[in-house]
Amino acid sequence: TSACSAGSSSNGGKVVLSTFGLSTKQMQSDVLKPFTKETNVKVSTQFGDSSTRLTQIQHNPNSGVDVIELAQNNAVTGAKKKLFAKLNFSKLKNFKYLSAAQQKLAKQTNSVPYTLNSIGIIYNPKKVNLKEWNQLWDKNLKGKIAIPDITTTFGPAMLYLAGDHAKTAVTSDNGVGAFKALKELKPNVVKTYAQSSDLSNMFKTGEIEAAVVGDYAVGMLQATNPDLKYVVPASGTYANYDNVAILKNSKNQDAAYKYIDFRLSEKIQKKVAGAKSLNNAPVNTQVKLTESEAANKTYGDIAKRAKTIDFFYVNDHMASWISKWNKIMNQ
Amino acid sequence: MLKSSKLLVITEVKMNKRAAIYLIVPAFTGVLIFTFFPLIQIAIPTFQNNQSIFSEYIRFLQNTYNVQVISRTFLIAITTVVIVLIMGLPISLWIARQRTNVKQVLSLLILFPMLTNAVVRNFAWIIILGRDGILNKFFMALHIVNHPLSILYTNVSIIIGSVYLFLPIMITSLVGSISELNIEVEEAAAVLGATPLKSFFRILIPQLTPGIFTGCILVFAGTMTAYTTPQILGGNRHLVMSTLIYQQAMTLGNWQSASVIAIVLIIISALSMWIMRRISRLLDRRPSLA
Amino acid sequence: MANLEVKKLAKSYDGKNKVLQDISFSVNNGELVSILGPSGCGKTTTLRIIAGLLDETSGQVLVDQADVTKTPVYKRNFGMVFQSYALFPHLNIFENVAFGLKMRGLSKTEIKSKVEEILEITGLSEFAQKYPAQLSGGQQQRVSLARALVINPQLLLMDEPLSNLDAKLRLKMREEIRRLQQKLKMTVLFVTHDQQECFAISDRVMIMKEGRIDQYDTPQNIFHHPRTEYVARFIGYDNFIHFDQAQVIDNHHVKVGNISFESIDECEKAKVLTIRPENIEIVDQNKGDNTILGTIISNEYLGQSFKYRIKTELGEFQVEESRKKMRLVGEQINLEFPAKHLHALSE
Amino acid sequence: MANLEVKKLAKSYDGKNKVLQDISFSVNNGELVSILGPSGCGKTTTLRIIAGLLDETSGQVLVDQADVTKTPVYKRNFGMVFQSYALFPHLNIFENVAFGLKMRGLSKTEIKSKVEEILEITGLSEFAQKYPAQLSGGQQQRVSLARALVINPQLLLMDEPLSNLDAKLRLKMREEIRRLQQKLKMTVLFVTHDQQECFAISDRVMIMKEGRIDQYDTPQNIFHHPRTEYVARFIGYDNFIHFDQAQVIDNHHVKVGNISFESIDECEKAKVLTIRPENIEIVDQNKGDNTILGTIISNEYLGQSFKYRIKTELGEFQVEESRKKMRLVGEQINLEFPAKHLHALSE
Amino acid sequence: MLDRKNKVLTIVSLIVLAILMLPLVLVVVTSFNTQSSISLPIEGFTFNWYANIFQQPDFIAGFESSLLVALLASGLALLFGIPAVYALTRLDVPKASWFQSFFLSPTLIPEIVIGFALYQTVVITMRIPVFAGLIIGHFLLCLPYVIRLITASMLLLDRHIEEAGWIYGCSPKKTFFLLVLPNIKTSIIAAFMMCFINSFNNIPISLFMNGPSLTMLPPAILNYLQNNYDPTVSAISVLLMIFTGLMMFLVEKAIGIKSLTK
């Protein structure tokens, strides 16, 4: 592949990638362009919400997408619906650098985790000072916080947190305790948000003083509201992977494998970990980040504290939880 | 605008009648295949239920959350119509009574926001309505309120956004109706002793009834079915039917449910428009000259 | 029932051109006065200022000696009949007519009796419950009249109330208006651009030209003694002979070219002679005075008469002649201008 | 330049009501024929069928003996002047007039010379580069005429070409049409509902009533010898005396009520007597025959004459009288119907 | 009298007019803010956000495809719509007003439902490429505008003009192109503009009809707004307003010139 001149494209083939709509500019410059340069594979992209894109490929076998990057919950659903091609992990040179747990998840779902996020609390230190999840239930936060909506990536994590507050694990009582805790939380909640940029605006306009948020959004929030502080409570957090998979109907499997391997490579994992890049925490264990580089990422200590969510359980109960959530939180 | 304008073939023309078929069929087939067929396709599964054909709908309506979304959608639409009408009437009157060239400039000015991207228009209100936004700053400065009001991401902000979205449509429609009125009718009322206010309510408004209802129906239908405004200014806590359709369909992948809501939305908006049109006819006391 | 006086009324819409140029006139109690003039001469403007629908630039409007110039229109208590009727389309005939009474706060029973009475007079009783759009033009016209009359106006203003009607209906309506005006002894100002209409209906006629009053007199006087060429032309004097002072021979005689003309009017300050087409006679021999030789250059059959255009040394003349057979183009004939029909004008 | 023959033409728009009822007539070379009739009588329908714009229900249209009934409109080579002018708004005057020539594939130079010639004739040369909207009504009218003339049509059809013009312009245009028609020796069919217009312009007049031809004759004959009451009424005979066969005395005498009338026409098959308002004379004493006593019930000044409505034992009559002073309502007078003006009609 | 001179009316109207204009003015102001969030008052002046627009691949690609789709859909709507209108207004079509309502019916279906239903039928069932589906969706959006506006002007156009064409030897087809089209040009331009702008600004249909390398501008802006709360959105809004203003100007000019000669 290396013999090709930059101009010709016929040799490397092409691949159609479906990925998140966040930071499309950095995705283009830090991942896709270098990928094409190195492999000579041309990339077409579709940007959008994880769940929307999952819905589309689920209903439309002819979507033309080869590789898809999804949030963990959607990857689990996709796997369950058998939308993904069975992966031959031997074709991925960088797969061996993933942790055992990650490798297991990859084999379970035929989708490879390429980054992970976790949640914490972001707050305006001029107004409040927060350290622990339980503080979110304080009466003096009435009408001052925002939490992720059930339908978003961290919606289930929010439910887990509520379960922890009620001291009954979600998986043990089908969320009964968690919903009770949410009902208690409701007076404090201004908004259940779907887009983390909503938070930027709400902090900016003083609508909220604190929010439960995924770490990937922290950089963006602090850029627009430099005062904001982010904390991952010592009691622990919940992690969520973003996975990449090849679609069953893909006609460009070779190029697709190349892309995934590229995505897992040390060079790229390190690059996109940058705060000005995609701010993606690395999964490649070869990547080492300094403390400042590790800021706002699920890495090191935080990664150790991070608990996982049983999306196989969650997705089975999602429909009824959404309905309950809507009745309690959005009514 | 929704009303089909009256077609009148004045005199029979000696022309190949077959030509009509060739001219109409392409557009007819297009609308048939791409509007009616898809609607039928999404409607059919919603009636295929083991229990009864309506059980999907019954289940949908038994969920109080859904009923709340429906009533919110309806309430927002009605409120928007009323506000748009109250704001639109005076300015329409004012524009319609300007000299021709001034009227043209004003009409263009009104048209401009109407032709501006909906994202842009709604987004502007985020800047204004936020807790720290222009409006709150203004109110606080004037000591109208002591604490900033939470307007953004509420039903109120959706209504404000919708009003902004549809006010130009109402004005454009009303200016048209008012321009058609015979100004001498109002002069006659004045000569007969009617003050301007009396003339407004007893002479102008009654004559405008059909125009007002046409405008109202446009605004109502537009607000009922609008997606972008509630999406940007409402957020998920304040879903309306169209944002609920999208959420069900694409975020949650529940197409059956999305179809049910879609059908309910079409029925509700069609029914409301039909009722409004009936009311309009009842109120318009002028005999129709068929 | 009132006396109207207009003093030095002037109006400019744009601040520059004066559409009305200081006109003054008065209308007596119970008089019907027509304002006659070509399109754009200021008829409607005058009427609208009197009604209070338009601000004057300067001047005064007095009703029974009281200045009403600053009274708002809805307090003037005038009646007005609009060219387009201006009926309220959403009200039925009864309600249309009752509107003015309602505005005056009359009781329901009073309104009912008054409206019914005027509907009776105008022959509209059976249409009380109909809407304007269900009535014919003439019936709408009468509603408009009834609506103006029922409030017992001091003054009734009518702006070309008949101009939308076809010839037959127009004739009938103008008779009706005259009859009602005389019966109810109203003071009426009636705008029209139809010469015949205005002569048929008025006590006095005001002829306007470019914002001025050219002549204000009884129909007969205007018809037989037009004051200016403009008025003459307007009322059907189609033939004019211009001359200058040098050509005046004596009080009643003028010599133009080689021909002497005798006129019924004094010629001392005159500049023009005029005569109607139907008053010129085609005679067999040239008797000299008041007679001129000409050639027919076009002919037209008018039903009862023929109309010819005739070329002479003093220009073209139009002549109407009642005769069984049409004269042919090219025929040479003598035209006689009888002195009793030949008028002399000074403007 | 052509001879038109219409044979048993019938038309029904809805398959039930016959709007034209088997009408037949012919128009000679170089003749100008007017179709006169009230609104809705079928004038436009007739013209449109002849033009080929409308399918006939039955019947034939022949031009110079050739049947053109099935020829499509754009191959007929007729000229047509539409009531609304129907000028092409996006083309200038030159292009408007040139349109028909272009369609006939003439060369540019030919088109130029022909168009310029006709623009010259119609006095439009200076407007060649203007657009229709920039012209006055009368000028547009002439463009419409020029456009029709330039293709040298076998037959020129005109549908109320003057109905949109004001009285003055209308008069001028009809003279112009007549002049051009005679100059170019065109065969013209001219639709109008204006009696005077049609008399002034036509060689022959066709009076239509409800899809039939009531009378087809020269203007003079129609004017002096209307065949039916309908025609008479249409051309200004406003007074009618109805009677039945029993009342006929002899060939020229009829007795209605107590009064004997002598008529210029034969009365044997007659049912109605008719006379024009201006032909009734007001006389001092009742001479018996042809005279009736009446009371004035309304009076009106017409400028040159007065018009009265008079109530008599035989109904109301309308009378026009030239006189200096107006007679008053209520005055009793004797009306004389001179025999030479009293016509007898059988329908 | 309630005319333009009535003071109360004038004041109320000016307030409403201000309300209509103010938000757009604010958008313009915020687009120059040096702060990286959309807020007022602005702290400094910069063109950076305008520069940033051109670094967003979605915006560039979105603009191109939105432009293409809007042009194609408007063109198709005219191509299908004009003949239908001609038949309905000039030929003796039975139940003409029923047909007209039929052609206007897409207006009555919520756009989100059109998107949803079309996605299922056209993209999934019929396996028509998403791009074609998008064009179809936008075509349905546009057709009612064409029907409404052109019907209005066909009804106003003196039908005798066509008859005059026939009389002077022009065949019906030729008459249509030579005499009818030039005279309804104004409303064709107006209809095109309404179609174009509504298609170009549409979100609900495009939300469903998207796919690889098929990003439309409005959803891209919406997406950007939801992920990054910086004045880039203000900046692109300003560019779009200029774009709209330019179109209005051109159309006004085109139609204005026309109305001089009409």
Ligand SMILES: Nc1ncnc2c1ncn2[C@@H]1O[C@H](COP(=O)(O)OP(=O)(O)OP(=O)(O)O)[C@@H](O)[C@H]1O
């Ligand atoms: N609102 C206006 N603004 C400016 N000029 C006006 C206005 N109304 C009328 N004029 C001008 O004033 C003059 C007189 O107009 P007015 O309406 O009084 O004429 P009129 O005698 O009633 O004519 P018509 O017989 O055509 O009704 C005309 O030259 C007209 O153009």
Ligand SMILES: Nc1ncnc2c1ncn2[C@@H]1O[C@H](COP(=O)(O)OP(=O)(O)OP(=O)(O)O)[C@@H](O)[C@H]1O
């Ligand atoms: N397209 C049509 N369908 C049905 N009836 C029609 C049609 N066109 C005309 N008619 C009817 O045919 C009759 C004759 O119409 P036509 O237009 O020939 O009258 P006209 O003599 O030209 O009247 P006008 O003087 O009003 O123009 C009328 O009763 C009219 O209502």
Ligand SMILES: NCCCCNCCCN
């Ligand atoms: N199809 C539903 C009608 C909604 C009206 N849309 C208005 C869009 C303005 N850009």
Ligand SMILES: [Mg+2]
């Ligand atoms: Mg006037």
Ligand SMILES: [Mg+2]
């Ligand atoms: Mg006709």
